[in-house]
Amino acid sequence: MASSGAAASAMSESATHAEKLVDYLNASWTPYHATANARAKLLAAGYTELYENDVWNLKLGGRYFFTRNMSCLVAFAVGGKYKAGNGAIIVGAHTDSPCIKMKPHTASGKNGFVQLGVQPYGGGIWHTWFDRDLSVAGRVFVRRGDRTCHELVRIDRPIMCIPSLAIHLNRTVNKGFDINCQTHLPPILATELKSRFEMPVTAEDEKKASGGDSPDASALRHSPLLLKLLAEELKCKPEDILTFDLQLCDTQPSIIGGACREFIHSGRLDNLAMCYCATESLIETDHSLADETGIRMVALYDHEEVGSGSAYGARSPITIDVLRRVTRASCEATGDDGTDALERCVVNSFLVSADMAHGIHPNFADKHEPGHQPHMHKGMVIKTHCEMRYITDAFSQHVFHECGRRAGVPFQQFVVRSDCACGSTIGPALSVMAGVRGIDVGIPQFAMHSVREMCAVDDVNFAVEHMTGVFEHASTIIGEVDSKF
Template sequence: MAAIARLHLLYPPAISRPSLLFLKPSLSPRSSRIRKLSTFRRLCSNSDQSPQSISSSAASSGSIVGDLLDYLNESWTQFHATAEAKRHLIDAGFHLLNENEEWNLKPGGRYFFTRNMSCLIAFAVGERYDVGSGFHVIAAHTDSPCLKLKPKSASTKSNYLMVNVQTYGGGLWHTWFDRDLSVAGRVIVRDSDGSFLHKLVKIKRPLLRVPTLAIHLDRTVNKDGFKPNLETHLIPLLSTKHDETSAESKEKGATVSSRPVHHPLLLQILSDELGCCAEDIMSVELNLCDTQPSCLGGGNNEFIFSGRLDNLASSYCALRALIDSCRLPADLSTEHAVRMVALFDNEEVGSDSFQGAGAPTMFQAIRRIIDSLADKYVGENAFERAIRKSFLVSADMAHGVHPNFTDKHEEHHRPEMQKGLVIKHNANQRYATSGITAFLFKEVGKIQNLPTQEFAVRNDMGCGSTIGPILASGVGIRTVDCGIAQLSMHSVREVCGKEDIDIAYQHFKAFYQSFSHVDSKLTIDY
């Protein structure tokens, strides 16, 4: 089991190396063939079709739903989601760049770079690119609300080994109780030559559980509601505590006693998965994850049941649209613009981080692209002119109308599943959509006869936000906020419509292929 699940996927250094550490990448062998054969392997058992027949049907119809399920099942954390995106880009012929090195870009080229192993920027340069041409960008985020291990996670209660966690983002934390949980994320491992390696790890078997209190001991829970204390009640069980009396156990305890940060049992499980010694694990950055696979569900298999749909569904649709919009050399032959995908971390906690949308990562990349392609050009404000011609699609999941709580939606703005992308509006600029940007994005969809919906929050309710306003206000780029309608947002297990995945992919692909033409038809009186 450990040999199958082992992950040695490392990144070339894309950030400045700490002065005292040499972070050396290790090999990451993967089998694309195995991945493809796994499509729809874990579908709901009540389907009247075999996984093979459903997969064949999806492939023949041009659907990307099966590939999305594979992506979701691999992407337990923001690190794994970025690693999967990296793999897809390399397989499609994109060239990996290093932020620390000089870039030598050319028209028609396809490139990408990563930051912190959780943020990724990919782009394809049109063959007819000229200095000052615009950038057509779809931006999403790789993180989702979850529980994360505290820096000191080891604790013991009533002879149970417990793992201390902290809440990340605005999760529906009651949904994390009584789930089969495990851990995944990034660790730093000391190599035999004294260097240090970034490694990704995922423990696929159920490892942790947060049990609810029996109703016999909480008789009013159904009347008064389940209101757990997030500090004292949301602590997962790892195992029962066993007294170690053997000489070997005492020696082992003495070895780890100087590092009582995490349970020795947890470190041993991680080291077995990574194929290293527990003493060589120097640092961990781990999320708790639900082990139940992403799958199709519903009476007609029309739903996708999964964790992390917000916002990996948007991320994958955007990534796949970019790759497929320039898969052939001829796809960029008439393009003047630069097509770009930006996947950021930390959106769920405000984006103010080195790897979040609040950092100037995307706009620094745009400036570097312009400079690299400028050659001997000498002119005025190429970056500023390019931004004026650019357009950003901020893609983040949307609130579909809940059939049991329809009054929570404004009467005329109730997005439904299976009816296309939702364009988000807010007069107080919680979303960056304007009348012009909404019009242009809908015109792109009309080319492929793709439906769109509108969302605006009720005046007596608060409104969420996205990375759209952050990026729009950063340098003044035209922006539309949109998303796929879903239910159970921020639950450990979410749901969206299968058809909406393909509609979003087609709309994003049409955006890359036709936005230049659509934008050219709009006359603005400056």
């Protein structure tokens, strides 16, 4: 563990990373926006954008990235001393968070209100979404002349709300709110009366909104009011909006708060905080890339909150695909026949599965295992589970401990109570799929999966420094361990 001096030093230095994280959170309402903002950061740092359907021309010392589905990003830097078969140091995180998504047909409403058809995504604390100033954001496919474009959209003002039922009509609400996601979650977009007066919808509008002369033209697929709002933002006609993947978003900005400005209050800390820290640490180690013998990689996957089972999630072959292409390029450049190069690369690789952790809550301290209570301001949390719900083992703990020691940052341990279940991460999914050894870690936070979460400013800085230490020291530390085990 690092000394208290390191913690004190971080108190004065961590605000910069916290402020940058807050900016990233405010710009990243959805996985699509989070990926776009990470892409912009990498381009500004001089990384070369690749496309998966192109032939890659990779070089030693090169820094690259690509995106998939606009919601997943992989960035990697090839060490100046890399040879085929050498391992990769991978920090993985995920871009998605529990949220309320729109259904394929959003048109809904009753009793004189325009509402939207929605569905829950992931394991959210859904009662926290009530009585919030909500808007909408995501990806839209738009017809632009003879081309179909996929574009990002966000409406920056509150346009809807999910109001609570008055306590006079639900006297037992404070004893527990049993939410029916089908009937209780649809938000109110407008009253039918106002929507007709403020944004008149003609019969032709309704026909276009429902798909023209398609078989389902009699039933509106989407609220014409919603399409008009999206069209205004996208500067297109409502009928040019083809399909979309949209979600409800809380418009309250992410902020640095607390009496001593020691906390970050925001939605989507799980897991955009780790996406930010991983990307930042990769960029910060570019100066030492010339002496690196391996590959440094950051992978920001989608769909972790629903099991990672997609072409853009950690269970997909995307990670192995990158290692295979880098290994193949090295073999071609050196004339190596490539025998077992990929397999040797996998065995020599190390994964840091970075996902937010549960800090000890002063009002619910009994929910934590007595000997493993992560505190804020005390660094990253190493998560362990004997049934491998987390991939941490003795080897990976040693590597991560030593990286933290050399970086001069504190770290701490977490084990879930024996009478409680633990959450999931990308760690087991990726480890099983790729066969890479690794560790599960994260920043301690409160209110995980709420619409509004909370973590400590200092721990953001500790996380960047610890991950920087992983990129700079892990290959050496692994090489110092007897490999015959």
